[in-house]
Amino acid sequence: MNGSRRQVLGLGACLAAAAALAPGLRLIELAQARSPEEAASKLQRWGLLIDTAKCGECDDCVTACHEENGVKGHGRPATDSQWIRKVNLKDKRTGFAQTLPVMCQHCEEAPCIDVCPTGASMRRADGIVLVDKHICIGCRYCVMACPFGARQFVHEKTTGQKADVPRGQGTVEACTLCVHRVDRGEEPACVSACQRDGGKAMTFGDLKDPDSAIARRLKSERSTALRADLALDPGVRYQGLS
Amino acid sequence: MTPPVHYREIEGRSSGFWSLVAILGLFIALALGAAWRMEHEGHWITGMSNRVVWGVPHVFAVFLIVAASGALNVASVASVFGRSLYKPLARLSGLLAIALLAGGLAVLVLDLGRPDRMVVAMTHYNFKSIFAWNIFLYTGFLAIVAAYLWTMFERRMNAHTAPVGMAAFIWRLVLTTGTGSIFGFLVARDAYNSAILAPMFIIMSLDFGLAIFLLVLLAAARGTGRAIGGEILGRLGGLLAVFAAAVLYFAAIQQLTNAYIARQHEVVRFFLVDGGIYTALFWFGQVAIGGVAPLVLLLAPAWRKSRRALALASACVVAGGLAQMYVLIIGGQAYPQVVFPDHEVSSSAFDGVVASYAPSLPEVLLGLGGVALALMLTVVALRLLPFLPQAIADPGRDPAHA
Numbered sequence A: 001m002n003g004s005r006r007q008v009l010g011l012g013a014c015l016a017a018a019a020a021l022a023p024g025l026r027l028i029e030l031a032q033a034r035s036p037e038e039a040a041s042k043l044q045r046w047g048l049l050i051d052t053a054k055c056g057e058c059d060d061c062v063t064a065c066h067e068e069n070g071v072k073g074h075g076r077p078a079t080d081s082q083w084i085r086k087v088n089l090k091d092k093r094t095g096f097a098q099t100l101p102v103m104c105q106h107c108e109e110a111p112c113i114d115v116c117p118t119g120a121s122m123r124r125a126d127g128i129v130l131v132d133k134h135i136c137i138g139c140r141y142c143v144m145a146c147p148f149g150a151r152q153f154v155h156e157k158t159t160g161q162k163a164d165v166p167r168g169q170g171t172v173e174a175c176t177l178c179v180h181r182v183d184r185g186e187e188p189a190c191v192s193a194c195q196r197d198g199g200k201a202m203t204f205g206d207l208k209d210p211d212s213a214i215a216r217r218l219k220s221e222r223s224t225a226l227r228a229d230l231a232l233d234p235g236v237r238y239q240g241l242s
Numbered sequence B: 001m002t003p004p005v006h007y008r009e010i011e012g013r014s015s016g017f018w019s020l021v022a023i024l025g026l027f028i029a030l031a032l033g034a035a036w037r038m039e040h041e042g043h044w045i046t047g048m049s050n051r052v053v054w055g056v057p058h059v060f061a062v063f064l065i066v067a068a069s070g071a072l073n074v075a076s077v078a079s080v081f082g083r084s085l086y087k088p089l090a091r092l093s094g095l096l097a098i099a100l101l102a103g104g105l106a107v108l109v110l111d112l113g114r115p116d117r118m119v120v121a122m123t124h125y126n127f128k129s130i131f132a133w134n135i136f137l138y139t140g141f142l143a144i145v146a147a148y149l150w151t152m153f154e155r156r157m158n159a160h161t162a163p164v165g166m167a168a169f170i171w172r173l174v175l176t177t178g179t180g181s182i183f184g185f186l187v188a189r190d191a192y193n194s195a196i197l198a199p200m201f202i203i204m205s206l207d208f209g210l211a212i213f214l215l216v217l218l219a220a221a222r223g224t225g226r227a228i229g230g231e232i233l234g235r236l237g238g239l240l241a242v243f244a245a246a247v248l249y250f251a252a253i254q255q256l257t258n259a260y261i262a263r264q265h266e267v268v269r270f271f272l273v274d275g276g277i278y279t280a281l282f283w284f285g286q287v288a289i290g291g292v293a294p295l296v297l298l299l300a301p302a303w304r305k306s307r308r309a310l311a312l313a314s315a316c317v318v319a320g321g322l323a324q325m326y327v328l329i330i331g332g333q334a335y336p337q338v339v340f341p342d343h344e345v346s347s348s349a350f351d352g353v354v355a356s357y358a359p360s361l362p363e364v365l366l367g368l369g370g371v372a373l374a375l376m377l378t379v380v381a382l383r384l385l386p387f388l389p390q391a392i393a394d395p396g397r398d399p400a401h402a
Helices: A002-032 A060-068 A111-115 A141-145 A189-196 A213-220 B015-041 B056-071 B073-079 B084-110 B115-123 B130-153 B155-184 B197-224 B230-260 B262-274 B277-299 B307-334 B361-384
Strands: A046-051 A084-091 A097-103 A121-123 A129-131 A202-206 A236-239 B343-347
Touching (some): A111 A121, B056 B130, B056 B155, B056 B307, B056 B361, B197 B307, B197 B361, B230 B262, B230 B307, B262 B277, B277 B307
Antiparallel strands (some): A084 B343
């Protein structure tokens, strides 16, 4: 009887200790996560690595992006927004063919931010380049300045907008790196779709965290930036470009 | 000693005057209607796209803004360089500078995706943006030229005309540098991305602005029965020939520079050889009509004293200038951005191909509305205030008292 009473008391003590410690442990977890009110931090820089060798004919990244962000076309490809597009390449000399997704490259030295007269084009501390829809006047100078054709002008009325993704006729928009998902600790929709259904060609992560998968790969494997000659230090890098 | 100049408002009672006002008013109304539709329907109803985001409205707007600073030439020649021969025309010169700038800015603003957010543009600035600089350069220009006109109109202020004129002259050079740099600093587009665009825009402004000034002067003189001395027109014609030749020179240097750089060969080829409408507009519009024709009309001995030849040469400069703007602004965007050198490129977003663009009616109406607004402001100002001299005499002769 004595033994079992001791056991019960011991169990009770353990439970009490766990009950007392658990909120504390949870607090540590919460303290490490970024609350929605907290500003983006310079301690991180979000980036993408795209391995063209693994990128196949599918366009799952494009579909997932437009679905996630409520980007709907009107059957007019010249004016419909394309936040991400598949570009097909063929080497003029060798004939070697490749395909790869191109979106906002989230440059450190973004030309779109330099030219924006009102400051609507902006860069978060964590490297994500965005358009403030409240102060964009629709001058399209950023579209002229972007070397990658990533900026899109909203040419007509928007319908079916997502609560997390403001869009507006007459303003400019582009890939947000799914900032609303990133702030929830998730990865961009294109990356998830590529990992799930595509060729697993896209890796997302914190370029400043030496232990992140993207940083480790960038350190050990060869990669390049688009228009590297412009020295824009984009957050999106490519592997396997011929 | 120069005889005193008598200025007088235009009478503004004739049916011709009211017809002109009605026609200009109609074009302004059509432009407002076009802008309203573009804002409510969205820009998809225009010829613009995500590849060509600046269309015909920008062609007119930039042309008018560039011409505005050039229209100040005559006033500058009078007060900065002290040529009293041109002094009687200085008021008209200042007026046109303001009117053309207002017309161009109106087009620019009404073509914005959100023209209702002008207050935002006036309250939020990114000082690294050349656009933001230009907002100050444009408003500053309007203020300085207004002050300049005041020193000319108000006798007590006459003594200040020279320094204010000098300030306006320097400001206009900076302004056109800013306008040219909007394109010149676009590092990612092979058709722009050149320091030559800033001085080229200055010389273009001198050319286009003087041409418009001459057209308005000749029309006003004819419409109001004012006499103009042949010598002053002859000298202004000579100046126009110099400017037209200088614009050709800059265009040649721009293309030659690119032709020397291997990676720019395709751009030169596009504009000079196989760019379709842009090649045609370059050779026939910009070079032949805008450059060669005015030179022939202005310099051929048979036509040197002909006012009709002068008017035609000025009209050619205006038409050629619009063609040049079209080639530069729209051709420069239609030419594909090279993200992947040495590759054939294709995508759903028209990568790797020359973008198609056809001007739409709303765009053309909006652009013409800017011209109409500039002319309307001029006509109304001429009617309300004594901008025009009763007669413009040649030195030693005063046709008013002849």
